[in-house]
Amino acid sequence: MSVGPDELKQYLRGEDERVEWKQSSKDASGILQAVCALANDLGDTHKPGYLLIGVDKNGSVVGVDTRGAKLDEEQRILANRLHSLNLSPTPSFDIQVLEYEGKSVFIVRVEPYPVPPIVTVDTVSWVRHGSTTYRAKEADTQRLRERRPEKSHPFDFRPRAGAGLADLNISELTGRYEAAKEGVDQLEDYPTLESWLSQVQLGARVQGTWTPNPTTLLLFGLNPQSFFPGAAVEFVRYAGTEIDAPVVWRKTATGTIPQQLEALWAQMSVHIVAVPGAAEGIRSPFVPEYPLEALKELARNMVQHRQYEGTNAPGRVEWFDDRIEFSNPGGPFGRASEGEFGSQSDYRNPTLTDWLVQLGYVEHLGRGVRLVRRFLEKNGNPKLEVELNGFTRVIVRRRA
Template sequence: MNDRELLILLNDLESDRVERKASNSDPKKLRQAICAFANDLPNHQKPGVLFIGINDDGTFADFDVTDKVLVSLENMRSDGKILPFPTMIVRKLPVGDCTLAVIVVEPSDSPPIRYDGRTWVRVGPRRALASAEEERRLNEKRRFKDQPFDLRPFVSASLDDLDLSLFQQNYLSSAIAPDVLEENNRPLSQQLASVRLTTPPPESHPTTLGLLVIGNEPRGFIPGAYIQFVRFDGVETTAPIRDQKELTGSLFDILQRLDDLLQINISIATDITAQPIEIQHPDYPIIALQQLARNAVMHRSYESTNAPVRIYWFRDRIEIQNPGGLFGQVTEQSLGKGMVTDYR
């Protein structure tokens, strides 16, 4: 928040996004206020602000904002008394001939936030301990915001980063029934949001899913969004390399190019003596390779890793590696045994 926005809030004596303190002499109440602003029970989705050095009636207190004061306020974020750690900024604010200490507290994506094991919330202009119903509401807010990685928006991306013609000509016809599309008069921004490729308008930020499926350059936002293909002239990674490719782009482009690449690397032996017609024997069945490669792309993890899907083609085998490993109940011991399954 800039100085102008802070001054507007400072002068609003009725705002429930503001709390004023004459000094920092009662750190317990300061922590309660930080906790309450981070929980954002009224769902303002805007920062709450603590002004220190000013009385409730708007008159300035005799309070000296020193570096020691600012450090003590900053330490409230990570001293372990407020958990999970709140997101907050501590700074000075000059107001006329006076200077205030300011704590700007962002609404948390993981409420409820607790101070010494208790959940504090704002109820109008005052703070209070959360009731059971209020804690339930905070838990619902956390579940709503705690979306899977592929549905999280990239706020630095815009619709310009998506191939909208690919969406209209290929994706929609594959994902939505033709009769539904004929009756659908919604604008493009709403169509994108309805299939989770962007957030709802007016923001319309592409999600991870949107960038992967119809992004112009997904790798610019998701560094691991590509396939590394290497053909070795031997049985180890130290063998000479016959061919290598990096397949980038949207999933449509990557999978199409991968199919072509697999096809041209398959060797086909032809037998014209065993039967009246020639019999072809590929060294690997193309359909099986396509399924394995698609599984590697579909079931990989893009979160917390920049590694690509790797396809290493050796003289005696093909290795397909994808980041993320086994998931949930599926372990190395249970893999392929019984009916143990799980879903990422």
């Protein structure tokens, strides 16, 4: 719904919980923080928020400073900024350009996000109280999380009873905490380590004790398998094409999910064999039996989307002479179960996925299986095969 001049006059009377002014569209960090705060809707107003760009701190319309750029180009830059991964998850918004007193004003209408998850800017949540936008305190994030009953949270987000800071690699988490503090002007207002861990959705206080969630234990735990015995991947190499063939190599990848992925990628790299391809003149190039990038993507897919709750079954990579089978507990989740396998994306473990993206192990683009199909086609492998029966089994056939 468009904002007219009369409504704009109302928003120019003063900033409040649902209205904020910014003088310049060049204020990238300030704009992201403002949209984040309006989306989080700390006051639970259920009303849209309005960010007015081209209005100074006194409420005077100064207009959008395009500095030589066209107005529509400046609007496109703003939209791209709000769609970037810096703001996650992306709230619903629209941008309107309104001419007022001969000057252009950008009006960003932001719908309240159905938190949790809490909207963040570079993993930091921002909220608005009165006419002030500020970094969310632990009490603020707790207030936002309480909007959803605990049992309704995804499994990877719920605090894990019996776990604590002693179960985590504190040195690694402290390093990330200190890195996040760099560039902060008012360190006296910066949250404590426990409060910061809560803000970045790695746990919460339960009856006065800070408690990590499964995401934290799986990514930064000292021994994740003590809490989730099935959170491992078995790698087996058979000398044959049937399940009763002799086992020539076996390794169980344990530890954190990043450690498991590194171990799996190393094993797959070692076992790939290059075979002669089609002759190119006097050259006879060698081509791998399997494209490594496809195998690495399927390994990512296993640990990212598998079911961790209610099962002690591990993931498995079974390497036969003619194929490789990837299997893990749980079928495709939500919309991912619709259509051809991999054509739709959804996340059984959304917090885990967000952190794997931050750590650089997965993308957040929903294109993994489609990329696998492309890699296999380019390498000359048969089409991907998928079997779903409570487990997800993906079969990659050897290049002929």
